[in-house]
Structures are given as C-alpha cells and as structure tokens.
Amino acid sequence: MTRKLATIADVAKRAGVSMKTASRVFNNAPNVRAEKRDAVLKAAKLLAYRPNISARQLAGNRSYIITHLYDNPNADYVANIYNGMRRACDPAGFYAVAQYVAPEEGNYLSAVRAYLDRHYIDAIVLSPPLSDDLKLLDELSQRGVLTGLVSPTNDVSQFISVGIDDVNAAYQMTCRLCELGHKKIAFVSGPDNHASSDARRTGFKRALEQYNLERHNNLFQGDFSLRSGMRAYEQITQQSTDYTAIFAANDEMAIGLIMAALRDGKKIPQNLSVAGFDNTEFASMMWPSLSTVSQPIALMAEETAKRLIDMSTHSPSDTPPSSYIKKAFEVNIINRESTAPLSGSSKDT
Amino acid sequence: MTRKLATIADVAKRAGVSMKTASRVFNNAPNVRAEKRDAVLKAAKLLAYRPNISARQLAGNRSYIITHLYDNPNADYVANIYNGMRRACDPAGFYAVAQYVAPEEGNYLSAVRAYLDRHYIDAIVLSPPLSDDLKLLDELSQRGVLTGLVSPTNDVSQFISVGIDDVNAAYQMTCRLCELGHKKIAFVSGPDNHASSDARRTGFKRALEQYNLERHNNLFQGDFSLRSGMRAYEQITQQSTDYTAIFAANDEMAIGLIMAALRDGKKIPQNLSVAGFDNTEFASMMWPSLSTVSQPIALMAEETAKRLIDMSTHSPSDTPPSSYIKKAFEVNIINRESTAPLSGSSKDT
C-alpha cells in the first residue's frame, strides 16, 4: 500500500506554477487565472494526483471532517445520514464520520464535550434526540461549533437545520386514505409529548375535517413499539368494528396493527387498510408491504453537509442569509400493498 | 475548535526525556525503561496530551486506518462490524472506517482496486459476499494487503479469518427443538449453493438423525426473503399438517413463516414453534419474538481488527503461527416466544 504518489510539488512543477497556485486550484480558492487552473488540473490528471489528507489536515490545522453525532437504535437511519453526508463531502474533499454518543445523566452535553475536546472536527451534524438537547445546543452555540440539525423540534435559529413538515405529511397521507373512499379512519399516535407524533396527529385531524369525516373517538395511542400497535388494534376493534383504515404515527406500530389484524382473521388490505410513517427497511420487506411516508433523510443530510462545508470554507462575512438557514423537505407518500380503495358497503356517520 | 493542545514535545520536555522516547511510549514500542515510561505517561495525563492524528499519519507514512469493505443491504450487520472494530481500534490508536463497495461486472475486484489506489489503508476487513470473491482475494494476496475475512466460505489460509461453525450451530438449535419434544420438524433452506444455508441444513439433518426422528421430505426451500418464508409455510402445511416445529435458515424466512401461520389462524407457539437464524434487529421487536441463533458479529470483528493491528505493527518475522489465523466462534441459541415445548398429542413416525 505504500505506493509512491505524486505530490502537489510534482503537479506544480509539471504545470509550471508554484505550489501555492496549485493549492489554490485544489481548494477552489479565487484568484487563479483560467489558463493556469487548466494547466494544474491537466497535470494533476496526468500524474493521478490525489492530495494527501494528513498533510492537508496538519498544515491547515483543520480536519476537513464532519461528524454525525447520533444516539439512535436504528442502523438504517444512521446509514442514510452517512450516505447523504458522503455525497456532499466526497467531491469537496471532506470526510464524513458517524459517531455514536450515549447520554449521561439525561443529556448529551458532557459526552459531546469530551468528544469535541479530543477530536478536530470542522462541523457536526445532530439528529434526534441530540438535536433537541437544549443544553447541548447552548454549549455548541457558545463554543462556536459549526452545527447542522436534522429534524429539530425546537426552533433554534442560530443553527442551520433541515426537516419535514410533519403536519402536512400526515395530512397528505390521510387525504390519500380519504380519496380511497375510507370514511371511518383511526389514528394511532406515539408517546405523549413527542413533537413529531403530535404534529402528525394534527395533520390527520386537519384532513378529516376537510373531508367532513367523523372525528369522534378515533384517536388512539401507542408508544411507537410493534407491541403497542398490536394493543391499539385490540382497542380499536373493541370500540368499533367499522373502521376500514388505520394510520399509525410510525411504521413499527403499523406493522403491529397488521400482525394483530392477520391474527384476527382480517385480510389486509381487503378488510382493513393500514398506513405507517418513516419507510423503515422492514416496511418494504414485509407482507403485505406497508404504505408509508418516506422522509428524504439522505438528501436532508446531504444538503446539511453542503451548507456546513460552505460555511466552514468561506469567511463569516459572507454567511448566507437567514432564509438559507432552515429548510423543510417534501416527503414521499409511498403506496404499497397495505392500503386499497374501500370495497363493499361503506358506512358513514 | 482550534484549541491549543499539548504536543509530544511538551510532554517529552515535562517528562525530561526526548521526543523519541515519548513517541515510543505512545506506540507501545519496546526499549523504554519503566521509570521513563511512567514519567511520560504522567506528563501526558497532566497536559491532557492527545497525539495529533494527521501528524502521525504524515510522518509515519501510514494511515492507522482499518477499513471494512462491504456490500450488504443490512445496516444492522454493518453497524455490528463497525462497533467491534472500534473496540479494537480505539485503544490502539487506530481508526475504523466502513466503506460500501458495489460489484462491477459480477465481482468486486475493480471497485476495491480503485479504493485502495486512492486511500492509504493499513488493513481491510471483508464480509460476505466480498470475503468469497476469489478474484479479489487473489489480487489482495498479491498486493500484500493485510486482510481479515469475516465468515468466508472458502478456506483461504493466507488470510486471517473468523466465522462460526454453521453445521454445529444449526445442530444445536435443532437439538433444542427436539428437547422441547418436537418430533416432526421441517427445515427451510436458503438459495441453492449458498454455503451457510447448506451447512445449516446439514446440522439440522445431523440432529434429527441423532434423535431418531423422521427425516422424510421435511426439507423445504426459500430464498432468504420474508415472502419465500410465507410460501414455504403453504408448502409445508399442504404436505402435512403434522409439523409442530419449523426451523428456517434465516430470520426473514422465519418471520414469513410466522406471519403466514398467523394468517392461517395458527397460534404461535402453541400450535407451531418457529426458529430462525441470525438474530436480526426485528427478531426481538416482533410478536411473538423470534427464537434464533445469534452470531457474535461484533466480537468477531473485534478480534479480526486486533489481529490486523498486531500484524501491521509487528514485523513480518514474528507473524503469528497458523493456529492463530482462523477462528470459529461460539454461537448463542436465543430462546424467545416463538418456540415452546410440544403440547397435546404428539404424533411420531
């Protein structure tokens, strides 16, 4: 693996410029005449030049590293963030790192502090629940650590952040069910005071309102676990056997609903349509495959990383305007086998 | 983030030794008197010294990086490998990296070649299917790239490798079912010519033989997908309604079996015990939770990384003996809700 590679000096010599000019080209710095730039690029290609990461870090006193700090049991989610970050980092000569962080005494402050103390990091990306830890965000703000937030609940305007509009996303999925002809629809929310879950319930209610559908006692609650979805099914059918569709605030509960329904002798989607939220890996694998709401996690991470790279590269003076700071991404409503048009007799209010 | 940190020179001065001696201490090199070592360690602690990664890499002309090259849809598996590698790398001052690789024209050779050409890597870890790509292994061997193999099918003695004994693992799980009183047990294998699946079937057959149980037409086949598990359930029940237990060669098929059984009005495990293999994330989440075979993936990766670090650090002369090269890890038979003692009338051959 110890192969003799071309250095920036080799490239500069071949291109007939100074090292500094070559360096400028590779760092997209201004003030290089077009001809020289082309000469450098040509020489680099010829010599198969690749900048030495370590030398760059050492000389530049920075890491060119963006770290995603996470505490999330879902490997799929972490992988999506990582891949999105890579798409932004690779072409810019940056490196993406994923680092698991465990909370200490209820918050992430000390753990993150320890991490930052011993790692050179150009910027960090935080996903829930870290992106909602106000103590942590406060410290980061004070330290001046370049930070990007994925799906933060709170509105912390000093950080760039990406997310989706949960209310609208749930509204869209519910409209979808209404358009399929369903008139009696139940909603299963997640844990109390979970911001996303609350927002999704709001979107659900808004859609029913618009379609003039019954909204009496059709709100149930789980805790985001598969088993709580199964329990919710029991509660729902116990209350009324008229429901023809159920929308759960996450996929796991939706899968629980489906399993309980199968056990109950129901056919999905002929007797009951079920929709989830998140588009987890299992949603497409299972049978019947699950209709759900998909967040463009990778894309969100990619844009976050892009902005962080921008900000770490350019001087603070040309900081982007605030409109650039926060972005809500469009979700995808994914129709799979678990939802179908209402068939047979429909009962309305 | 640009904080003034202590350098090795600071530590050396404070400890009253040369930089070289301090360096020896931090690299676990021999030939340092105990007192000096202690003095260095003490000074390092006092100054909160952390070696500068980039300087180390640049001066040492090596990366201290071990990369896991993978092509596996399962994020959970990749995360396990990564965490195991981290456990070995962190204390040794090495860095673990996970890198996705896509096959080109049926093999991984050119993709890996491109990766190695542009990254300084001290060693690589390969998991299936890369660990079974003979063309790739051949090239790696010729290049002299330090390589560790996870669960290779072929016996490539020049690489260190870790894995489990699939025959024995399946044998153990089958024995477990036999001990629960089951007499009529079906097995669902994976795709044709899949080495692990074949070995697991062999272990299954061996256990039935030992328990003198019927072994007539009780072998079924899927393709490792959930749906193929559901299909297998139909085939099995169509052939005979006497089966009281089914063992699938992976978890996804086992989950498919359970879902098809639930749909069929069966109670799990009262009417049918189901066991899987792999202990995927979903196995514990679902209901009924799935009894399965757990491989110590993280531990396997940890030991692999440890050996690679050893080999990359020590001179080739003290290469470990061949007994050190290959290791089969013990699996864990995990009993959950999907298996239970046979109840009611048992039918035997």
Add this chain to the structure above:
DNA sequence: CTGAAAGCGCTTACAG
C-alpha cells in the same frame, strides 16, 4: 535503552 536531526506533503501568512 536513548537522543538530535531530517522530513512527511501540505497550507498559511507575508510579500510582491
């Protein structure tokens, strides 16, 4: 068992 010197390949002020 230990040290003084050179050098890894870049970037950063500084000076034009």
Add this chain to the structure above:
DNA sequence: CTGAAAGCGCTTACAG
C-alpha cells in the same frame, strides 16, 4: 493574480 519560506506535530532511520 502569484511565489518563496516557514512550519504544522509527529515518526523514521541513524548513531550512539
């Protein structure tokens, strides 16, 4: 718009 020099913090031969 461009260049010559210094220096980032380590490790590696080399010499004792």
